[in-house]
Amino acid sequence: MTHSFDALIAMEDPADGAQSTSGAGLGGPRTVTARTHPAWANMVGPYGGATAAQALAGITSDPRAQGRPAALTVNFAAPVDEGTMEVVVDPVRTNRSNQHWTVRIDQESGTVLTGTALLARGRETFTDTELSVPDVPVPADVDITPYTMALPWMENYVFRIVSGPPTAASASSETVMWVSQAQRRPWDHVSLAAACDVFFPRIFARTGTPSPAGTVSYTVYFHTAPEALAAQGEHLLCRAAASRFHEGHFDQIGHVWGEDGELLATTTQLVYFKGV
Amino acid sequence: MTHSFDALIAMEDPADGAQSTSGAGLGGPRTVTARTHPAWANMVGPYGGATAAQALAGITSDPRAQGRPAALTVNFAAPVDEGTMEVVVDPVRTNRSNQHWTVRIDQESGTVLTGTALLARGRETFTDTELSVPDVPVPADVDITPYTMALPWMENYVFRIVSGPPTAASASSETVMWVSQAQRRPWDHVSLAAACDVFFPRIFARTGTPSPAGTVSYTVYFHTAPEALAAQGEHLLCRAAASRFHEGHFDQIGHVWGEDGELLATTTQLVYFKGV
Known part of the structure; x- marks a missing residue:
């Protein structure tokens, strides 16, 4: 199939x-x-x-x-x-x-x-990752987060939220979670481009409740080669936070790591929101 | 003139x-x-x-x-x-x-x-800035950084580097600096779009020496209204760091604050580099 x-x-x-x-x-x-x-x-x-x-x-x-x-x-x-x-x-x-x-x-x-x-084209150069990997339990030690919204696309992924759920108000919009595909498939740049958008809107993490919001601009910087991506395990470690909510928009800065701790992508969004 | x-x-x-x-x-x-x-x-x-x-x-x-x-x-x-x-x-x-x-x-x-x-169009909504302003001395207490490269565009700005100069190798690529216009002009979105690119390439801050590098993709998210920008003081507080250097590219995540501490922009780049 x-x-x-x-x-x-x-x-x-x-x-x-x-x-x-x-x-x-x-x-x-x-x-x-x-x-x-x-x-x-x-x-x-x-x-x-x-x-x-x-x-x-x-x-x-x-x-x-x-x-x-x-x-x-x-x-x-x-x-x-x-x-x-x-x-x-x-x-x-x-x-x-x-x-x-x-x-x-x-x-x-x-x-x-x-x-x-x-x-x-990939070229061999100086290589270093400055950003440290969040200190989190391995995926097997994090409970699968039950779906609170019946949205078809969410069933393509398995979410294990470590911190910053969309269901509790918080002074910080940061969410850290493990995400895997419900139906296993080796990672590639196109599926990573899809997965970098798995973060629910940061305003949910602030208010603890859903409200109208939609991404208007979406960016992914890919840090790695096809072979390295394909060799990654199924779980992605995903972290995102907003810098500022103002005048109906907020930004989101996100990072996505592979299961082995390799930084795979830096991803940003500008998101429209209302009703808050 | x-x-x-x-x-x-x-x-x-x-x-x-x-x-x-x-x-x-x-x-x-x-x-x-x-x-x-x-x-x-x-x-x-x-x-x-x-x-x-x-x-x-x-x-x-x-x-x-x-x-x-x-x-x-x-x-x-x-x-x-x-x-x-x-x-x-x-x-x-x-x-x-x-x-x-x-x-x-x-x-x-x-x-x-x-x-x-x-x-x-700006709309009144929930407003909050999550990112804290770097704790730095006021511009008047930071020495103007002398030019180390004779590049015409740099003469349009006055740089006061607080930390992370391009002339000293460091384990971190982070730079924090005050930047103002050499010839005063009220800030607007277009001049802010220009100023968000004032960061020298992050690889310089790592190695402490210039090497070939060039921005390939450049993004600015503007957090504020024209009136608020025009009312800002002359000095911008600018901070940027890379997440990862790999295969000839690095990302840069930057933030630019106004003199009064208002977060004006989130800015990111993907930068090509070689020779390192």
Whole structure:
């Protein structure tokens, strides 16, 4: 049976040659078709991480792609409707060691996502991780957190919240949790792009109660190579906190580590909120 | 005399109507012309913050702009050549409370910058700053840091490094500094977008010596309103650190506070480096 994530990121090639990139050089927009998947639905429209993964998959599955994802930023411009979407990707610059892409997702209602991505070839350089890993119990020693909201996408992951649940008010919005996939699948950059959005909105952790909130801008910096990611265990250690809530938005700074303590990604968001 | 920053962000409207947006609705690309400014030159090409500011100014000066900058991400795709550049901006979605833009800068060599921006209307909501202000002496009690590199753009700012200079090796890449404009000018979102890039590359703070490095992706989340920014004092408190250096890239997480302790921006980068 196909993993629901593989079904989600499956891209249909342009039906006719006209939609495809011209033969004249490497650049130029190319449109592929994706569709929403019921297993990845959120309260309204799909889980943002799923749509971000579709945007990135449109790039990484492009025959012109060179290198592995290093940076991804997507802005959620409007609600994503259930059904098909056109993913328009364009490798605007291919340099010796990296490749710059733009991405846009269009539906009948108009553009629902805009974004940019950087692919890069790994190079051996000075390596050091400054950020220390949170001191937490191993996943087996943390209880699985029961779902408090019946959202389809959450069933794709198993959450083990160590601190900062969405159900208790706190002076800090920080959450630390172990997250794994309900149906096991080796990690790759596209599934990591989806997983970096697993944090519920930081305002929930402050107030201890859900309220309307939605990511407007979402960034992932990928710190590691495909082989290292694929060799990771199933559990990701995820930590996020807001710096400031003000005028209807808050930021979120997150980090995601592999089970062995390797820092896999730095991820940030700007999130819209209201009703608080 | 025109402030060099105002000269930098001056945009020439399209010379003929054909370049301008069509009358059919609010959306559609519009091209304005900007040019590099010698006062904002870096070692190779302009200071990245200057180019980011030009990208944002192309948006904020557009007659269709609604709201104040909330998020900006630009990717530096190729070196910016001295001279003119076309700034192509497009308000892809205008919602009730925000507006999503894409931006691209083209030169003769091709596309040199891609990006996205979010404008938003400020709304009164829950407000709180979780991140505490670094405990540092007031600007008057910190010596001005002498320039160690003769880079034109640096002369636009006065640096007072409190900790983490680029001239001493350290186990931490964190730098804390006060930064002000050499020629006083009230702060606004565009000048803040430029100033959020004032951090020298974090690898310098680790190794204590300059080496080739360049920002590839640059993000600013703006936490405050135009009036609050304009009322700020001249000095910004700036702190940045890397999480991980690996495979030729490192991330940078930065925060910028106003003189009165208000958190003005969260800013992140992915930076290319080599030779270390």
